[in-house]
Amino acid sequence: MATQAEFDQMIKSGELIESPKEMTPDYLKELKHTLIVSGDTELISAPAYYLAAKRAPSINAFMTGIAIIQDELAHAHIAYHILEELGEDQEKLIFSRDPKSFRYPYAFDVPLDSWTELVVANGMYDQAGFCLLGDIHEKCSYGPWKRGLNKVMAEENFHLRNGRTWMKRISAAGGSAKDELQRAVDWMFPLSVEWFGLPDSMKMHSTQLEYRLKGLTNDQLRQWWLSTVVPYCEQIGIKVPAHKEVRDGKDVWELDYPFPCEFDAEEKRWDFKKPSSWDDVLVRWRARGPRNVEMVAMFQEEFHKFRKTHHKNGS
Amino acid sequence: MNDQQLWAALSEVQDPEMPVNLVDLGVIYGITEHDGVVEVELTFTAMGCPASEFILEDVRDRLLRETGVTEVRVKVVWDPPWTVARMTEAGRDALESWGLAV
Numbered sequence: 001m002a003t004q005a006e007f008d009q010m011i012k013s014g015e016l017i018e019s020p021k022e023m024t025p026d027y028l029k030e031l032k033h034t035l036i037v038s039g040d041t042e043l044i045s046a047p048a049y050y051l052a053a054k055r056a057p058s059i060n061a062f063m064t065g066i067a068i069i070q071d072e073l074a075h076a077h078i079a080y081h082i083l084e085e086l087g088e089d090q091e092k093l094i095f096s097r098d099p100k101s102f103r104y105p106y107a108f109d110v111p112l113d114s115w116t117e118l119v120v121a122n123g124m125y126d127q128a129g130f131c132l133l134g135d136i137h138e139k140c141s142y143g144p145w146k147r148g149l150n151k152v153m154a155e156e157n158f159h160l161r162n163g164r165t166w167m168k169r170i171s172a173a174g175g176s177a178k179d180e181l182q183r184a185v186d187w188m189f190p191l192s193v194e195w196f197g198l199p200d201s202m203k204m205h206s207t208q209l210e211y212r213l214k215g216l217t218n219d220q221l222r223q224w225w226l227s228t229v230v231p232y233c234e235q236i237g238i239k240v241p242a243h244k245e246v247r248d249g250k251d252v253w254e255l256d257y258p259f260p261c262e263f264d265a266e267e268k269r270w271d272f273k274k275p276s277s278w279d280d281v282l283v284r285w286r287a288r289g290p291r292n293v294e295m296v297a298m299f300q301e302e303f304h305k306f307r308k309t310h311h312k313n314g315s
Numbered sequence: 316m317n318d319q320q321l322w323a324a325l326s327e328v329q330d331p332e333m334p335v336n337l338v339d340l341g342v343i344y345g346i347t348e349h350d351g352v353v354e355v356e357l358t359f360t361a362m363g364c365p366a367s368e369f370i371l372e373d374v375r376d377r378l379l380r381e382t383g384v385t386e387v388r389v390k391v392v393w394d395p396p397w398t399v400a401r402m403t404e405a406g407r408d409a410l411e412s413w414g415l416a417v
């Protein structure tokens with residue numbers, strides 16, 4: 001194993017780490033944590049999207065929805081597979097963890113109840129995933145993950161396209177269809193903004209950045225997301241609570257509401273008149289949202305049932 | 316307008332899921348043009364292609380950008396069926412470098 005100083009030098013010089021043998025224990029810990037967040041996020045998007053994809057308005061749309069879910073499961077598999085190579089037990093990670101200990105963004109705990117909400121998720125949540133993974137793909141110091149993301153990025157593009165095409169189509173249809181789309185954006189936009197975590201001003205130190213597990217800070221990623229989503233929504237005639245300002249010759253995206261603020265997950269409604277603290281947000285995140293238990297059960301229950309019956313039959 | 320120009324236009328249309336264009340993928344079976352009306356015969360790599368709508372939309376949009384094209388009619392055909400043998404060398408190379416064996 002390299003000494004700490006040698007290892008730090010490797011990271012600094014831009015070299016790629018290729019195996020656990022080259023890692024310091026602290027790097028390994030941080031890499032695993034980053035992979036678990038990524039794997040859990042991809043995995044949970046499958047039941048979350050499935051519950052809404054069932055409401056697709058045509059066979060072709062349903063097929064596209066299902067293809068996206070298949071992609072997400074494959075992406076999850078890449079992350080868990082790497083974790084296994086790093087000494088974790090994939091089966092335990094997926095099937096034996098308590099629902100609350102999964103490390104995916106809170107947004108997925110709020111049910112997607114319609115095709116409209118699914119395509120907004122493809123347009124906004126997958127855009128968040130695209131920014132986060134795109135940054136890792138470009139900057140990540142762990143070679144196997146960086147390369148594994150080649151295919152993931154192309155597929156995430158397809159998901160985004162599904163989201164954007166349908167959002168545009170629904171908006172153009174006008175009337176109650178467009179109203180429903182606007183309502184979905186109203187609650188899903190702020191949840192996506194939150195996705196990127198604490199603002200840089202509150203997060204002074206990032207081990208992930210230090211180890212080049214990612215390259216951009218939370219605020220930089222959030223700005224990237226806003227710079228793609230806000231203009232697109234405006235272009236298709238959908239209102240979003242953010243606008244662009246030019247500061248020192250640079251585009252800066254500003255939110256038009258207190259960030260963070262109160263969210264009613266059951267009603268899917270934000271109260272922009274009630275600012276909250278990040279401590280409140282962290283409490284809400286840790287408690288998880290309405291659908292956490294149900295979604296984790298969707299893939300855990302059958303696994304254990306099968307195990308039991310298999311055992312009973314004497315094999 | 317010559318056919319070459321229309322083939323070149325479609326070789327700029329990427330498959331929505333894989334980094335390969337439709338001509339190299341071998342799904343474009345024929346292009347004819349008459350008085351600005353372009354007829355395209357194409358197939359998909361699978362009957363249940365989740366990207367079929369996007370592909371049709373992209374083919375139409377791209378051909379309509381060619382000067383003189385006023386209408387695009389796309390006919391989806393299943394005979395002869397698509398196989399990997401229909402891919403060009405360049406298409407195969409693109410997918411192989413991406414990690415798909417073809």
